[in-house]
Amino acid sequence: MKKIFLIGSTASNLYLFRKDFIISCVEKNYVVYSLISEYNDEWIKKIESLGSKVLVYNLSRAGLNPLSDIKSMMEIKSYIEKYQPDLVFSFFTKPLIYGSLAAKLAKTPKVIGMIEGLGSPFTTHRHGQNFKMKIVRFFQISLYRVVFPFLDKIIFLNKDDPIDLIEKNKIYHKPNAVDILGPIGLSLEDYPYKRWDETQDISFIFIARLLAEKGVYEYLESAKIVKSKYPNVKFKIIGGLDTENPYGLSKEKLDVIIATGVIEYPGFVSNVIEHIAQSAVFVLPSYYREGVPRSTQEAMAVGRPVITTNVPGCRDTVVDGANGFLVPKWDIDVLVEKMCFFIENPEQVNIMGLESYKIAIEKFDVHTVNKKLFRILGID
Structure with missing residues (x-):
């Protein structure tokens, strides 16, 4: 039986985003090992319930200590030498x-790697990028120069990322190594x-971590303007605070906004689908370097029109004017205009929402996505 190593970081992400892939590999009689660095017993049991063996290792996702990273690499190497996998498939930057x-x-x-969006180091903020992120970006590109030449496949989720990472930085790689998978997909x-x-x-409804780059400030500002004109319109936010992130919304600011009555904030919820179904329009004014946002895929599958930004990753979900609207990043005026469109033309919610559903069926079905991924990986 052939063996596959899946190397990620957080157990929850690996379970949520690789669940169907792991099940399919097990059904194909592959032995799957899932390597994780952030976990608890509950998530380990969930991964094991899929038929995967779990191996834990130490990795600081945000750390900048090269000695610590080398130690992590040697720990992974010892696992590989012990279990002798036929394929090592890694996701996210450090893994x-x-x-x-x-x-x-x-x-x-x-050896195959997947880059699910370029992330914070490649995200440009309205007032530029801070010095730390510039340094992180420099070292990331330098390390990709070392790694990419020997990868058998480098998988991206959207067509913009290989241009901005590989072509613009002239990073060498094997001929025909780059592949575009598209969205990870949903069950x-x-x-x-x-x-x-x-x-x-x-x-x-807005669903994301409450970070500037996810567009939470633009959503809140637009909500204030629209609600002053249409008091009965409701705005909801679902997502956790990230107090460690310098661009995160603080709890104090959030409490002040909630007190004004402009938004509803149930916080982190386990029944996201119900909240989407109870809402008319999904909004994600993100300028983060997404792969293809999962929350947008979920909203489209449920049958909701989408307002999102015309930036890499986000633009891959919307056909402008058909299942929603693409707006320029940071542009409050256009965001307000598109919100008001649905308020003044409520029949368009279900018309455009049906188009979202059709796109989801065509592009987001995880079983179809996994067949394509298996072809890229060379798995029978």
């Missing part, structure tokens, strides 16, 4: 870099289509 280096040192037959049966109840007042 990709150090997992792939470990696989190369251990002479793994096939669509978990996101049933549901028409919006047209007897209800229009409502908007």
Whole structure:
């Protein structure tokens, strides 16, 4: 039986985003090992319930200590030498870099990496990028120069990322190594289509971490303007605070906004689908370097129109004017205009929402996505 190493970081992300892939690999009689660095017993049990074996290692995702990272690499290398996988498949920046280096040192037959968005180091803020992120970006590119030449495949989720990372920085790689997968996909049966109840007042929903780059400030500012004109319109935010992030919304500011009555904030919830189904329009004014945002895929599968930004990743979800609207990043005026469009034309919610659903069926079905991923990986 062939063996696959899946190298990630957080157990929750690996379970949520690789669940169906792991199940499919097990069904194909592959032995799957999931390597994780942030976990608890509950998430480990969930991963094991899929049929995967779990190996834990130490990695600081945000740390800048090269000695610590080398130690992580050697820990992964020892696992690879012990279990001798036929394929090492890594995701996210640090696992990709150090997992792939470990696989190369251990002479793994096939080494593949997936970049699910370029992330914060490649995200440009309205007032520029801070010095720390510029340094992180420099070192990331330098390490990609070391790793990419020996990767058998480098998988991206959107067509913009390889241009901005590989072409613009002239990073060498094997011929035909770069592949575009598209969205990771969803188990669509978990996101049933549901028409919006047209007897209800229009409502908007934002689902993301409460960070500047996810567009939370633009959403809040637009909500204030729209609600002053249409008091019955509802605005909801679902997502956790990230107090460690310098661009995060603080709890104090959030409490002040909640007190004004402009938004509803249930916080972190486990029934996201119900909240989407109860809302008319999904809004994500993100300028973060997304792969393809999962929350947008979920909203489209349920059958909701989308207002999002015309930036890499986000633009891959919307056909402008068909299932929603693409707006320029940071542009409050256009965002308000598109919100008001749905308020003044409520029949368009279900018309455009149905188009979102059709796109989701065509592009986001995880079973179709996994077939394409298996072809890229060379898995029978």
